[in-house]
Amino acid sequence: MTQAKICFIGAGNMPRSIISGLISNGYPAELVHATNPSAGKLDALKADFGIQVSHDNIVAAQAADVIVLSVKPQLMQMVCEQMSHLDLSSKLMITIAAGIPASRYQDYFKQPIKLVRTMPNTPTQIGAGMTGLFADESISAANKQICETLMQSGGKTVWVKQEDELNQVIALAGSSPAYFFLFIESMIQHGVKTGLDEVTARELAQQAALGAAQMVVQNPQLSLEELRTNVTSKGGTTAQAVETFEQGNLRGLADQAMTNCKKRAEEMAKTF
Numbered sequence: 001m002t003q004a005k006i007c008f009i010g011a012g013n014m015p016r017s018i019i020s021g022l023i024s025n026g027y028p029a030e031l032v033h034a035t036n037p038s039a040g041k042l043d044a045l046k047a048d049f050g051i052q053v054s055h056d057n058i059v060a061a062q063a064a065d066v067i068v069l070s071v072k073p074q075l076m077q078m079v080c081e082q083m084s085h086l087d088l089s090s091k092l093m094i095t096i097a098a099g100i101p102a103s104r105y106q107d108y109f110k111q112p113i114k115l116v117r118t119m120p121n122t123p124t125q126i127g128a129g130m131t132g133l134f135a136d137e138s139i140s141a142a143n144k145q146i147c148e149t150l151m152q153s154g155g156k157t158v159w160v161k162q163e164d165e166l167n168q169v170i171a172l173a174g175s176s177p178a179y180f181f182l183f184i185e186s187m188i189q190h191g192v193k194t195g196l197d198e199v200t201a202r203e204l205a206q207q208a209a210l211g212a213a214q215m216v217v218q219n220p221q222l223s224l225e226e227l228r229t230n231v232t233s234k235g236g237t238t239a240q241a242v243e244t245f246e247q248g249n250l251r252g253l254a255d256q257a258m259t260n261c262k263k264r265a266e267e268m269a270k271t272f
């Protein structure tokens, strides 16, 4: 990435994950700034990564080339309006907030802005994130590259062509770590119910989940169906379990859950 001055407005969990990745990838700490009302998270960021920190959004935004808007969605309008008297024409804005349509930011800032909307997920915290990105045609290739490199500090990225596809990103990647947590939780509950201690049950289930995910990633030439049938002998134990999931319509349930997830994202977008 070109050595842009990056400022994070809001220093919560998600910016911390991105900053951690940036610095460990060798980005100069003196070019990274984070602002936050309370001191604790700023002190920790300064101590852990040596970045600049302050309580003043306006001064920090004024000095930055790239502004990452990272407050909660319900605070976004107020935070943007406070900056609306600045000339933002030369700056790249990146938002990580869920739900707020790109067009709304122009209203908040009361001026045309260059904005990329991103949708990260929580595994970004451990460098295994998946972030969806959307930019309209006014955003230059160089600015798209800056945003991509920034978000790749926390994992992988994928560009979507239409903004509403970010709602599919939410269903497939933003919310989906919780689906897997629920599935693993259910497996652990069964292990404990049938007599294993919780630590052992968790170790077994989490390692199986990790191994299965790695097999998917490391075998792009194999379909999911092939991976599944390769470990499912006819009449065997796995076949018995898989058949039970199919009879219980796991696929239909996943489809319904993700439809509802996407619907909720669409509803939330209307509230901003």
Ligand SMILES: NC(=O)c1ccc[n+]([C@@H]2O[C@H](COP(=O)([O-])OP(=O)(O)OC[C@H]3O[C@@H](n4cnc5c(N)ncnc54)[C@H](OP(=O)(O)O)[C@@H]3O)[C@@H](O)[C@H]2O)c1
Pocket (backbone or CB within 6 Å): 009, 010, 011, 012, 013, 014, 015, 035, 036, 037, 038, 039, 041, 057, 070, 071, 072, 073, 075, 079, 096, 097, 098, 119, 120, 121, 122, 174
């Ligand atoms: N965490 C995720 O997995 C995830 C995933 C996708 C998208 N996002 C989005 O990322 C954004 C941040 O999420 P998060 O998890 O990092 O939330 P968070 O941990 O609650 O952080 C929000 C931060 O904003 C600060 N803040 C409040 N008012 C501010 C102001 N006026 N100026 C500057 N900072 C202010 C808060 O400071 P105080 O603590 O002092 O109030 C807090 O540190 C949200 O919009 C969320 O939708 C998060």
